[in-house]
Amino acid sequence: MTDLTPFFSRSAVGVARDLIGATFTVDGVGGIITETEAYEPDDPASHSFKGITPRNRAMFGPPAHVYIYRSYGIHWCVNFVCLPGSAVLIRALQPLLGLETMIARRGRSEPLLLCAGPGRVAQALGLDGSMDGRPLDQPPFSLSLADDPVATVAGERIGITKAVDLPWRFGLLGSRHISKRFKHPRELN
DNA sequence: CTTTGGATTGTCT
């Protein structure tokens, strides 16, 4: 794996777009990133908006590390940290490696639901708060960026109540391995 | 296929 720090040392919007098509695994379990969302420091929807707190401190740490938080008291969600206060939420994968492990962890086998949604991604990959703040370019993580250009779409972010109009959600064009269909997909590239 | 409501708890005001 190459040094990921340069790739992540920029605003989250560009990183979120460029992560589509990359392959992400944890202990060899994972797949192709099909959906992401960007969160920026001056973004009212971002956990970092009101400054550093015990929960979000990883978002202000070095780039190319993970920020993992608990959602709705039940689920875990995984982000990749970019410049301080910015991060990319990993919202969905196309399962590729370690399918049996993912099925066992999820307790369900429907291929299209294994990793379609941020909570499902964390559950399938076995991630929780104990991994918060750890470096992405070291085991158990592996991240390989796409070799070739990837057809990508953008749209509004999901599940937030602030800054709802920003088109900072990105997806793999035509993929069904996403959490929800893009209402008005805007094609990029 | 789409919509709705409940679960559940850490975090911040």
Next chain:
DNA sequence: GACAATCCAAAGA
């Protein structure tokens, strides 16, 4: 005390 970057089952169309 209110709310949350969600998921799931159940009910409706």
